[in-house]
Amino acid sequence: MATVSRYLNRSAPISEEVSARLEEVMAELRYVPHAAARHLASQKTRVVGLLLNNLHNDFFVPLLNGIEGVVRKHEYNLVIATYHSEGREFPPPIGPHNTDGLLVFSDGLTDEDLIALHERKFPVVLVHRTPPNGLRIPSVTVENKKITIELIDHMIKFHGKKRILFMRGPIHQEDSLWREAGYKNALAANGLPFDEALVLNGEFERDIAYKVLGDFLADENHPPFDAVFTGDDDAAIGVLAALRDKGYRVPEDVSVIGFDNLGFSSFLTPPLTTVSAPTEKVGQIATEKLFSLFEEQFLEDVTLLPTELIVRRSCGCNFESEELRQGGDQVHIYNR
Amino acid sequence: MATVSRYLNRSAPISEEVSARLEEVMAELRYVPHAAARHLASQKTRVVGLLLNNLHNDFFVPLLNGIEGVVRKHEYNLVIATYHSEGREFPPPIGPHNTDGLLVFSDGLTDEDLIALHERKFPVVLVHRTPPNGLRIPSVTVENKKITIELIDHMIKFHGKKRILFMRGPIHQEDSLWREAGYKNALAANGLPFDEALVLNGEFERDIAYKVLGDFLADENHPPFDAVFTGDDDAAIGVLAALRDKGYRVPEDVSVIGFDNLGFSSFLTPPLTTVSAPTEKVGQIATEKLFSLFEEQFLEDVTLLPTELIVRRSCGCNFESEELRQGGDQVHIYNR
DNA sequence: CCGGTTACTGAAACCGGTTACATTATGACT
DNA sequence: AGTCATAATGTAACCGGTTTCAGTAACCGG
Numbered sequence: 241m242a243t244v245s246r247y248l249n250r251s252a253p254i255s256e257e258v259s260a261r262l263e264e265v266m267a268e269l270r271y272v273p274h275a276a277a278r279h280l281a282s283q284k285t286r287v288v289g290l291l292l293n294n295l296h297n298d299f300f301v302p303l304l305n306g307i308e309g310v311v312r313k314h315e316y317n318l319v320i321a322t323y324h325s326e327g328r329e330f331p332p333p334i335g336p337h338n339t340d341g342l343l344v345f346s347d348g349l350t351d352e353d354l355i356a357l358h359e360r361k362f363p364v365v366l367v368h369r370t371p372p373n374g375l376r377i378p379s380v381t382v383e384n385k386k387i388t389i390e391l392i393d394h395m396i397k398f399h400g401k402k403r404i405l406f407m408r409g410p411i412h413q414e415d416s417l418w419r420e421a422g423y424k425n426a427l428a429a430n431g432l433p434f435d436e437a438l439v440l441n442g443e444f445e446r447d448i449a450y451k452v453l454g455d456f457l458a459d460e461n462h463p464p465f466d467a468v469f470t471g472d473d474d475a476a477i478g479v480l481a482a483l484r485d486k487g488y489r490v491p492e493d494v495s496v497i498g499f500d501n502l503g504f505s506s507f508l509t510p511p512l513t514t515v516s517a518p519t520e521k522v523g524q525i526a527t528e529k530l531f532s533l534f535e536e537q538f539l540e541d542v543t544l545l546p547t548e549l550i551v552r553r554s555c556g557c558n559f560e561s562e563e564l565r566q567g568g569d570q571v572h573i574y575n576r
Numbered sequence: 577m578a579t580v581s582r583y584l585n586r587s588a589p590i591s592e593e594v595s596a597r598l599e600e601v602m603a604e605l606r607y608v609p610h611a612a613a614r615h616l617a618s619q620k621t622r623v624v625g626l627l628l629n630n631l632h633n634d635f636f637v638p639l640l641n642g643i644e645g646v647v648r649k650h651e652y653n654l655v656i657a658t659y660h661s662e663g664r665e666f667p668p669p670i671g672p673h674n675t676d677g678l679l680v681f682s683d684g685l686t687d688e689d690l691i692a693l694h695e696r697k698f699p700v701v702l703v704h705r706t707p708p709n710g711l712r713i714p715s716v717t718v719e720n721k722k723i724t725i726e727l728i729d730h731m732i733k734f735h736g737k738k739r740i741l742f743m744r745g746p747i748h749q750e751d752s753l754w755r756e757a758g759y760k761n762a763l764a765a766n767g768l769p770f771d772e773a774l775v776l777n778g779e780f781e782r783d784i785a786y787k788v789l790g791d792f793l794a795d796e797n798h799p800p801f802d803a804v805f806t807g808d809d810d811a812a813i814g815v816l817a818a819l820r821d822k823g824y825r826v827p828e829d830v831s832v833i834g835f836d837n838l839g840f841s842s843f844l845t846p847p848l849t850t851v852s853a854p855t856e857k858v859g860q861i862a863t864e865k866l867f868s869l870f871e872e873q874f875l876e877d878v879t880l881l882p883t884e885l886i887v888r889r890s891c892g893c894n895f896e897s898e899e900l901r902q903g904g905d906q907v908h909i910y911n912r
Numbered sequence: 913c914c915g916g917t918t919a920c921t922g923a924a925a926c927c928g929g930t931t932a933c934a935t936t937a938t939g940a941c942t
Numbered sequence: 943a944g945t946c947a948t949a950a951t952g953t954a955a956c957c958g959g960t961t962t963c964a965g966t967a968a969c970c971g972g
Contacts (some may be wrong), residue, residue, distance in 0.1 A: 242931080242952070243952075245929065245930055248952095251931080252949090252951090253949060254949095254951090255949080255951090265800040272671070273929070274616070274673055274929065275673050276611075276616040276927085277616050277927070277928035277929035277930090280616050280959085282929080282930060283957070295637060295641040296641065300637060301634055304631050305631040308658055312658065312669065317655050317670065318655060318657065320654050321653065322644055323650065331608050333648065333653060334653065335608070336608075337608045337612035446840070453683075473913080480845075481842070502839055504782070504813050507782070507813040565788075577958080578921075578923080578959095581961085582961090588920075591921090608960065612959090613957070614959055615956085616926095616927045616929085617958075618961045
């Protein structure tokens with residue numbers, strides 16, 4: 241058994257002949273090492289965990305795809321669990337007891353949980369979230385604020401929008417907060433007032449955004465608006481539908497802009513002006529970082545991936561159909 | 577230690593006082609049982625595996641959501657792996673060595689692999705696939721053929737369509753095969769010829785469907801068609817976009833119908849006529865079945881969940897905007 | 913008062929690998 | 943020839959639980 245172990249792990253030299261015989265016998269017996277026994281003895285699970293707060297957004301498909309690819313390349317396993325900040329029981333379903341490291345998406349864990357893990361030197365990489373108060377936990381996310389300012393700036397300067405409704409995401413979600421900050425910032429920079437009445441809570445969910453905007457529009461006395469900035473593309477679908485059903489034309493009457501550039505965004509009618517976030521890449525890089533942590537390599541704390549403006553038609557920009565014909569995901573980058 | 581084990585597993589009565597002390601000490605020590613040790617000793621992993629062939633379709637979000645919910649309810653863990661039929665290495669990343677049972681989506685495993693697992697009496701539930709040659713492996717999928725006949729029938733009888741292009745899915749995918757069978761069947765029943773030139777391979781992928789249909793349309797001599805039946809909604813987006821970019825109006829010039837009723841389907845323009853498949857429910861039921869298998873309960877072999885026609889506007893049916901106003905997912909069931 | 917349960921707990925074997933340590937053989941160097 | 947590193951393999955402790963077996967105390971019916 242010891243020899244087999246050493247052979248499989250290449251942890252010591254094994255003679256040619258023995259190797260050959262092992263190979264042969266293992267094939268014949270269809271021998272597969274018992275994972276739990278390895279874990280117990282080696283104190284390594286060869287498992288990485290992904291902690292999410294829910295599984296309601298199409299955003300997760302590219303993210304998962306990125307993560308899974310890297311995990312598989314390293315011949316590790318991936319366990320997925322959802323875990324909600326409220327009503328939480330201890331312990332989280334995944335952690336040091338059954339994984340070698342954790343990818344924590346957004347607020348999948350509380351600050352206290354993170355601190356506890358960090359003190360135990362348990363490998364964690366944050367995804368779409370930065371570490372609490374100066375903790376040196378690696379983090380991978382995308383640039384939100386500057387690009388949002390660009391986006392809003394485009395609406396104001398280029399399209400002359402003055403009253404841009406903000407369909408914000410979950411209030412504890414970092415992306416959501418940065419996007420809101422960018423929104424306010426751009427308004428201020430252009431001398432426009434921030435109006436709380438123009439902020440709705442879409443929670444980054446299609447159905448919720450649809451309902452919330454529908455209710456808003458149903459009120460005869462709703463404040464006027466000439467554009468909607470939606471926290472993410474999934475919610476943008478709900479916004480588009482609500483506007484359509486109430487008889488608004490996009491972009492003629494109201495502009496709509498989203499965020500994330502999900503797979504369907506260029507296929508909506510009108511094609512959605514949004515921000516391209518490299519979601520699959522975020523998953524890949526975060527996972528690579530986690531594997532680097534396993535080898536205790538030094539890591540910069542926060543990795544901010546660049547985002548870029550994708551100007552399509554929903555903001556009011558018009559393109560010749562010839563241009564659109566060239567590809568389903570035809571990208572027009574707006575340069576200031 | 578033995579007492580702790582018995583307490584945690586409720587596998588033997590423990591006195592009040594000892595229980596109380598255990599509770600106290602465990603809290604103080606933040607004791608969490610070592611998963612691998614339990615697995616090794618108990619020969620149970622408390623893990624279910626999900627084997628997919630890829631992670632490219634938004635379809636997986638509701639499926640995963642359904643699965644994960646049930647897994648969590650049972651306090652099990654969920655590991656996810658992709659595994660491709662071609663170029664396969666042995667062993668699959670997940671199986672008897674590290675899970676208690678497997679959910680196998682579509683062709684995530686070959687027939688031989690399935691047979692081998694079945695002979696070992698390893699719990700497996702098939703998802704969107706039926707067992708090979710009479711093997712008694714439980715399976716959960718949706719009714720494809722009859723509903724497709726209804727759908728195509730609607731196009732022919734109600735809308736007078738005569739040349740319906742079929743954007744088919746992967747040729748080894750069962751759903752895809754059944755949908756094709758339904759398509760051919762409906763044509764035959766209505767005395768329409770089946771034309772191989774009207775079948776394209778969209779692979780259930782947005783970008784592929786867009787490209788394939790775009791290429792088809794670019795050919796000046798392409799056969800005439802008056803409708804497109806797309807194997808799934810994700811690909812339908814690609815179809816809608818390709819048609820739009822080539823100047824076709826939907827549904828005035830060409831009707832488009834999909835399958836699956838994904839979250840965004842009712843939000844497209846025009847809203848997509850499709851078939852509602854209870855994807856989240858498929859995930860839930862399949863997972864429940866797997867847990868039943870753990871307790872060796874008898875199970876009917878194949879569970880076929882009902883699907884229903886969702887008639888929206890992309891097929892050519894028209895609804896008053898008043899009706900649409902009532903909800904984002906307003907469902908109109910077509911009764912023959 | 914006695915045999916037979918039931919309630920509870922401790923001791924120890926066991927799950928299937930990993931790895932520190934011991935052992936032998938071999939070749940290189942002084 | 944003697945010392946020493948290197949190669950290859952065997953031996954046995956160990957990882958942290960589960961579970962069988964044994965043993966003690968309390969309880970119950972006759």
